[in-house]
Amino acid sequence: MVNTVNPVIVAIDGPSGTGKSSTSRAVADKLGLRYLDTGAMYRAITWWMLSNGVDVNDPVAVADQAGKPTLVSGTDPTAPTITVDGLDAAGPIRTQEVTAAVSAVSAVPEVRARLVELQRAAVATATDGIVVEGRDIGTTVLPAAGVKIFLTASAEARAARRSGELNGSVSVAATQAALIQRDAADSSRVASPLAKAADAIEVDTTELTLTQVIENIVALVEEKRTGS
Numbered sequence: 001m002v003n004t005v006n007p008v009i010v011a012i013d014g015p016s017g018t019g020k021s022s023t024s025r026a027v028a029d030k031l032g033l034r035y036l037d038t039g040a041m042y043r044a045i046t047w048w049m050l051s052n053g054v055d056v057n058d059p060v061a062v063a064d065q066a067g068k069p070t071l072v073s074g075t076d077p078t079a080p081t082i083t084v085d086g087l088d089a090a091g092p093i094r095t096q097e098v099t100a101a102v103s104a105v106s107a108v109p110e111v112r113a114r115l116v117e118l119q120r121a122a123v124a125t126a127t128d129g130i131v132v133e134g135r136d137i138g139t140t141v142l143p144a145a146g147v148k149i150f151l152t153a154s155a156e157a158r159a160a161r162r163s164g165e166l167n168g169s170v171s172v173a174a175t176q177a178a179l180i181q182r183d184a185a186d187s188s189r190v191a192s193p194l195a196k197a198a199d200a201i202e203v204d205t206t207e208l209t210l211t212q213v214i215e216n217i218v219a220l221v222e223e224k225r226t227g228s
């Protein structure tokens with residue numbers, strides 16, 4: 001379907017486990033928009049660093065290598081893809097090893113500059129509009145986005161959701177501790193930290209079903225599109 005109204009850019013930010021990916025994909029699918037998971041891009045470059053023996057805790061070494069990998073993100077919300085140097089990275093970027101290293105790599109300004117450039121290029125080609133999810137989309141990557149959402153949820157709810165995905169292989173308590181640690185690292189870094197944009201609408205998803213969150217955001221985007 002081709003939109004006859006202006007392409008809408010939707011920025012969805014928030015901490016881990018608040019529902020950004022599930023919500024963003026569904027909203028994009030329902031509204032005929034493209035979809036970009038910027039967290040997957042930070043995970044992909046982290047996977048490349050680990051695979052190539054770069055010390056992820058050495059910001060100088062990470063910065064030095066940041067320009068090397070070729071990242072390509074597919075923006076179909078029903079089948080998002082990510083490749084690194086032509087290799088399918090969708091599976092490897094979800095390992096605990098990558099999750100544990102991604103905050104350190106994404107704090108390096110050279111990494112962010114490289115990925116933000118790719119993110120803006122993806123948005124520029126999405127002529128029907130796009131939903132972009134991450135941590136700094138509303139504040140830094142796309143400050144002029146037409147709709148900005150900041151998702152939140154209690155640490156307990158987020159840990160229970162994530163632990164459910166891991167089929168109970170990691171305890172909820174351990175998952176919660178790891179989430180809190182990653183949020184603290186992502187929120188306290190100097191280069192475009194996780195933050196709510198002043199003009200973002202905050203949606204607390206703790207007591208909402210995924211369907212309710214999707215419906216709320218679709219309604220917000222529709223309001224914006226029709227100017228009502």
Ligand SMILES: Nc1ncnc2c1ncn2[C@@H]1O[C@H](COP(=O)(O)OP(=O)(O)O)[C@@H](O)[C@H]1O
Binds near residue numbers: 015021023161
């Ligand atoms: N409102 C919700 N209620 C219950 N579970 C949810 C809700 N939103 C998302 N989930 C589930 O929580 C998990 C994490 O969601 P995800 O979209 O990956 O979050 P994020 O991208 O913010 O880390 C997924 O298994 C998802 O199905």
Ligand SMILES: Nc1ccn([C@H]2C[C@H](O)[C@@H](COP(=O)(O)OP(=O)(O)O)O2)c(=O)n1
Binds near residue numbers: 015102103134135137
């Ligand atoms: N725009 C973004 C997106 C993600 N990041 C970093 C910080 C996050 O901890 C990691 C991974 O993001 P991702 O959205 O995949 O994380 P979760 O799905 O919440 O586990 O990437 C970032 O710095 N900026």
